[in-house]
Amino acid sequence: MSASLSTPETATATAPKPVGPLFISVYALAMFGIWMSIMLPASVTLALRISEINPEGKTTSYSIAAGIGTLTALLANPFFGRLSDRTRSRFGRRRPWIVVGLAGTIVGAAIIGLSDSIPLLLLGWIVMQAFVNAASAAALAIVPDHIPARQQGLVGSLSGTASAAAVVVGVFFVQWFPSNILAQFGLPVLVAVVFSALLLALFRDDAPADDDIEPFSFREFLGSFYINPRHSPDFAKFLAALFLIGCGLGVIATYTVYILQDRIHAPEAELPHLITLAYVIPGILAVISAPIAGWMNDRTGRRKLVLGIDAVIVAAGILVTAFAESVPMFLLGMCLVAGIGTGVLYGSYIGFAVATMNDPATSARDLGVTNIAITLPYSIMPFAAPLLLGIGKGGPNYPLLLILSAALTLCGFVPLLAIRSTH
Structure with missing residues (x-):
């Protein structure tokens, strides 16, 4: 079944068509995987990895990692969202960033899993936070792009459900592989990759951005983080x-x-x-x-x-x-x-x-x-x-x-x- 919502030429001009249970289910599973790939490390496995590398200074190191990770996420999500809005790829404007985001997430998880020092771990955590937010920003934008208004509440809520379930389910990975840090970081990412691949297979009519977008400037970059109250x-x-x-x-x-x-x-x-x-x-x-x-x-x-x-x-x-x-x-x-x-x-x-x-x-x-x-x-x-x-x-x-x-x-x-x- 294809998520045939609208043609690229009319994606922004006509109301999206209703989506079926298959697309909604796969979308929910993809968001579940994306959220679990970052929320499980943020809640559990990053702290465990830090305690292995630096047991004496683990509280300080974890505070630094948590602060840097939060800042990276806050900057990356709207920034990559802005880039996604402006992408004119023949593959669409959302699908490329889901792929790029998950690829970067894999790299970040591997760096953390193989790290033997706090600076290297921090590098992996920054990479992981930045790119998983690229994937989530593009995936969340599917709701306003391709879901009709009468289904947006339900489909949007599934992202929240996935977020809430991510840590609860992800904890089992820690229990199953208590001493394998690569599995603890890698399996949630693998879940995200598998379900996101299914989503991309269904989501074939992702329209590229319009051709008349102005060049990306420093002002545009700053606009990634600001909403003008007079305009909106x-x-x-x-x-x-x-x-x-x-x-x-x-x-x-x-x-x-x-x-x-x-x-x-x-x-x-x-x-x-x-x-x-x-x-x-x-x-x-x-x-x-x-x-x-x-x-x-x-x-x-x-x-x-x-x-x-x-x-x-x-x-x-x-x-x-x-x-x-x-x-x-x-x-x-x-x-x-x-x-x-x-x-x-x-x-x-x-x-x-x-x-x-x-x-x-x-x-x-x-x-x-x-x-x-x-x-x-x-x-x-x-x-x-x-x-x-x-x-x-x-x-x-x-x-x-x-x-x-x-x-x-x-x-x-x-x-x-x-x-x-x-x-």
Whole structure:
């Protein structure tokens, strides 16, 4: 079956045709592989590799690697998205960058697996982050390019579902090959290559960019990372709302372990088990809730309502976590924030982004900037948090930090309600 959506000559001029279950399934599997190839290293295997190379300085080395990797991803996603938007290859504008991105990801994973020093590992991590974001930027742009509006919520949500499932499934690779670092890095990439190859086989009518695009200049390069609020007011408001909701998620993601240790006072012997529960149970809930959120967006068309409800769920979960004094209460808060809250957000944000974007010629760049809005809080909040944690006496002030992050999440209603182009 071919994903016969539109001819190259009419790709941007006519509405896309509906896609069938086969294409939707293969697209979801390809996104699952792409996300797993980078999220498993970011969450688990990179830390294991660093601990092998530099056991004494592993915490410092990991912090450096995490910071460099996040910065690389933030820059690479919209930049490669911009290049994809402008590509005039006879193979289309999305397919070449999926191939180039996965090829670079393979190179980066091999460098990490074969590295015997931290600088070489950092080089591999930069290469891997840059090129996997090239692949993801091009793959995500398939949604606005070739999926009709009434299917965009569902198909976009599958990317969120894939993201949530990636680490949960990828952990099994670590369990199956506990001492084989090449397998831990390589198998997720192999999954991405296999499923992406199937996607490329179906996605044959990828149209190249128009011939009248201006030459790529330094101004164009800077434009890869900026959305003019005057030209795209609703999209800019959506990005602001997404960033504010992400502030709450970023705090929870960063301080899960420390809250267990310092607030719940979990026994050291039980900590690994509780950490697993804190990630796996919410992860399963996220996998379930993401497609439901996408279906609700398509069914009702009320994207602001769905994202607004999500902001309330995230804020409520953060407040439950802030005042939790027992493991069950802590897990309840995590299920609300990292489970249902994250799932609904991941299941709805791509469809919402597409509904507020106003230039089909820059869809990959715009989704790259959307990626910045949703991930930047994970970098900013850990730097701001120590100022709040230090207020008062008697140890880190987690309640203050969490209450403020819940308030920031609810502030997302201000730009959200101001959006006019979608309900």
